Amino acid sequence: MSTLARAASLFSLLALSAACGSNTPKIPPELLAGGGCTAPEYPNGPFGAETGQVLANACFQGFRQPAQESHDPSSLETLAFSDYYDPTGSRGVKLILIDTAAIWCSACRTEHQTLSAKNDQYSPLGLRILGTLFQDAARNPASPDNLKTWVETFDSDYAMALDPDYQMGSYAPAETAPLNLVVDARTMTIELKQLGDQDSVLWPFIDAALAQ
């Protein structure tokens, strides 16, 4: 994990702790920064958080294919942005849609009502969707039980990960959701950064990018 990503992660955790007060549940260490992972093949920096910049790698615990696996917390596995890095196209991945969600955010819920259908439509074209759940309804860090209920509520058939220490805080503040990042899997460059669920912008952009 890059220094930048670690620093961002630590900052996010501190910010989250401050925001949530002393009653904030402790995050199990194994869930911090997704338990950590290495990706020697991942692009080198410099990394950034804006359109045109390279996304730093990050690791999470989650379900890679929740429609086809148990949702028991013991079934959590490590997911990383690097899993989708495909510089030669050998994995068939062209674009990655990375999404943030929180249970308190009803716009996030609305967005996830449609993501499984979008995944069915766009996965054969080379899009991979990775959703990250970062807070519960009371703004506490999301738990494995929250993730289980989430994927069962929305029948998620795309990757869904826990982000209790809000590693995605490098890209948007925790007070706002959802965030959508469209990333070029060949270079891990952020092609679109969009706050909010704006179908009329996001999906035409993805259509155009996949057509290239």
Next chain:
Amino acid sequence: MVALRTLRSLVLVSTTLASAACASTPTIDAGAAGTGGAGTHAGGSAATAGGNAGGAGGTNTCPGPGYHVDASAIALVSVGALITDSAQAPLAGVPVQVCGLDVCFYGTSAASGRADVSLNMSLERPAYKYGDGFDYAKLAVLLPTTPASQDLGSIVALRLPSYAEGSAFPASGSVTQGKVTLTLQAGTSVVHDVLTYSADQLVLRAIEIPLGDSTQAVDPSLGFARAYAVAPVATTFCPSAALSLPNTDGWAAGSEAEIWIQGLEVDEEYAPYAAWAKVADAEVSADGSAIQTTSGGIPILSAIGVRKK
């Protein structure tokens, strides 16, 4: 996978269902209250593990009319209010949101009672929601299109009864909390928002909304005589629950009334987001003691308003 997809865990009706519903249901302009649609459920019996206390899991087979809202994005810089208790004393720690159809922002009232949310972006049909249905009743204030920085003035946050004071939902029959009584037919599917609430929080809690202090969320032009906030928010009933309220204002026996609810979530099926819609007709009982629904009912736990016809 197909089988798994049929196991939707409540709360949210499937996209297909929602789309189908939207295709033939009311369209409103941003800012308008919904009308009509006394919400009798489309039918069907319980298809889920609902129908009993704490029932959770499955699909509600009684989708609401659905509301398609044509809304242009509104540019907002900030939205805030002074959050107080009923004695007008500032309240700290009350959660608020500015949530549009597309994006949500979260805030909390400070020690001064101010709950200001900085946005600096455009939102579709934004509302200022205060309370979260845990400690405080959840209500929504639909925001006007201008100005970009809005101060909603003083808003009274309503503390809900404790969970210990709440009443468990029966498999059928009546449940009363505070002044609100709901009656569930045998076989009613009770679908809770299990993403939001834990099992021990799934009890009925209700509080009367002081209309004079809640004009932002309950527009006086709606003409409600009484209004109530209830939790757990977003619990749905299929078929709709019958409602009984005390006839506090002494309306004559047989007087006709209407029951309305407020849409609190952006994907609300039963009322437009942050607006009110009629869901039932009601009548004062023969002994004059209660206002009782006669057709339609409560399809979802939200804010409830009652007005005389």
